[in-house]
Amino acid sequence: MTPDVEFRSVSKVFGDFLAVDDISFSVPQGSFFSLLGPSGCGKTTTLRMTSGFEWPDRGEVLIAGRDMQNVPAYARSTNMVFQRWALFPHMTVAQNVAFGLEVDRRPRAEINKRVGEALELVGLSEFSTRKPRQLSGGQMQRVALARALVKQPKVLLLDEPLGALDLKLRMQMQLELKRIQREVGTTFMYVTHDQSEALTMSDRIAVMNKGRIDQLDTPQAIYDRPATRFVASFIGNANLIPVEILESSDTDAKVSAGGLQFNVPITQRLTGNGGIVSLRFERIRIGPDAKKQQVKADATVRDVIFSGSSITYVMKLAGGDIDLTVEAPHDGTSSPYSVGETVAVGWDGSAATAFSDEQNDG
Ligand SMILES: Nc1ncnc2c1ncn2[C@@H]1O[C@H](COP(=O)(O)OP(=O)(O)OP(=O)(O)O)[C@@H](O)[C@H]1O
Ligand SMILES: [Mg+2]
Structure with missing residues (x-):
């Protein structure tokens, strides 16, 4: 099966700083894949090269087997959920979720149906007419997730999406994210510096250290058999x-x-x-x-x-x-x-x- 995302010897330099140093990995279809590492190790840069917000200096990025060298962000089958969710404050929950489909000029009936399904998936059907300020942090996070999922991306990119939540809510959302990922079968590429988060949710984890991947394996193998100090x-x-x-x-x-x-x-x-x-x-x-x-x-x-x-x-x-x-x-x-x-x-x-x-x- 062709992996949904593949990096082949990818490097990225900012000025004279090597932010990503010759990394290779592939993300199987429908899997939950995490990039885990300390601040500044190159996780966001790797995610941005997947989405097309950043371009590699060396190596290739492939999505579903296709080289992305000349493919701009909007033409890629990826969608991103950020740490700061940036919901539109004047729009209702349903309008926030519908936004991307409106931009795509989908028919009204289809939009309503897909928004309904997305809200159901994240457990917010009853909140569709609320404004973001009437929601808790965890609920806003779900809206952001629904807004990304409603576009049915091949790969969903998530950059520390739970970072702003308190510990209890974060743990609850971890299980929720895993459930949603299983239910929709979308490939998740998840960035975090929180090891327990990565261990809890991932099928596979790439542990990054100073721009390189030290180990890529299942959570248990990484925990029980660490490859490096x-x-x-x-x-x-x-x-x-x-x-x-x-x-x-x-x-x-x-x-x-x-x-x-x-x-x-x-x-x-x-x-x-x-x-x-x-x-x-x-x-x-x-x-x-x-x-x-x-x-x-x-x-x-x-x-x-x-x-x-x-x-x-x-x-x-x-x-x-x-x-x-x-x-x-x-x-x-x-x-x-x-x-x-x-x-x-x-x-x-x-x-x-x-x-x-x-x-x-x-
Ligand atoms: N546009 C840029 N210009 C210059 N340096 C950059 C730029 N973007 C990132 N960097 C540097 O590249 C390195 C990797 O950054 P990146 O954002 O990928 O780290 P990260 O692993 O996501 O860290 P964090 O957990 O803090 O978000 C950092 O040292 C950062 O300062
Ligand atoms: Mg980052």
Whole structure:
């Protein structure tokens, strides 16, 4: 199947700044694809090159298999939803949604039908005669979405569309967006710097770092098997422990840190004898559970942070100078360990990933 969007070795330079550096990827039809990365890594630029608001300096952008080199934005089968929704304040919800179809001079009956369907899809049928100022942030966001979807684009481009919403609403809209995407089957290309947002909604995520794609995979693969040190530290919460690399093969390494020796899987070949092990907070067991794990040690509690569903312990490994943060689920049945206490901690080898010191991607 021809991918809906394809980038082939695309670069973009602003002045002498390389904003997008030789990226290649393809977005399968009907999928939810996210570009995830920190501020300034080139996400919006990549989206704008897809929509035709920006032109690559090198490489090709294809939509549905067709080279977009000479195709202006208005002639592309894409539509964009922005962070600032820019609804027309003097128009009703229905008029806002109808606007693009009016511009296209569609027949009145068709406009009414399509606007009705779009409002139904985003759950705003009852709000069609309201003005934007009579809506909440989340409702305005839905209007913006309906306005983009009503045009039936092949690819919907969304640039941090939930950025202005509060956390609770954002999480609600994430599920809603995913539902809508499934229901209409439109390809979504979604830009965000919020990792949990990308993990929640995407079929595939491209993690961007300084204009390049560090890793492109499913949310779970990116979370469990980060390809670079940057990905390991950007996605989720991980301890980054300096280690000595004792031995390594194509698939794993034996490392040593603070008197502990253990095996870790690797996603890239290691070079040199210094490295970093990334170990997720929530993959470390504490107390009696630690005994069943492959790697075991004692650690002293330095700080305890209670956050409702979980308890975070800031710890120091016994005998070494290694800090370890552990996130334990809080089930309400046992009381937390206290500061100063020495407790067993442990993890399975597969909970960690090792990277070379020399790897210069962070
Ligand atoms: N028109 C422009 N002229 C000069 N530099 C630009 C222009 N547009 C973007 N840049 C630079 O290119 C880099 C990438 O910008 P881009 O907007 O793609 O980042 P982003 O990943 O979307 O970041 P954010 O999360 O902050 O929106 C930034 O360093 C930015 O300053
Ligand atoms: Mg941006």
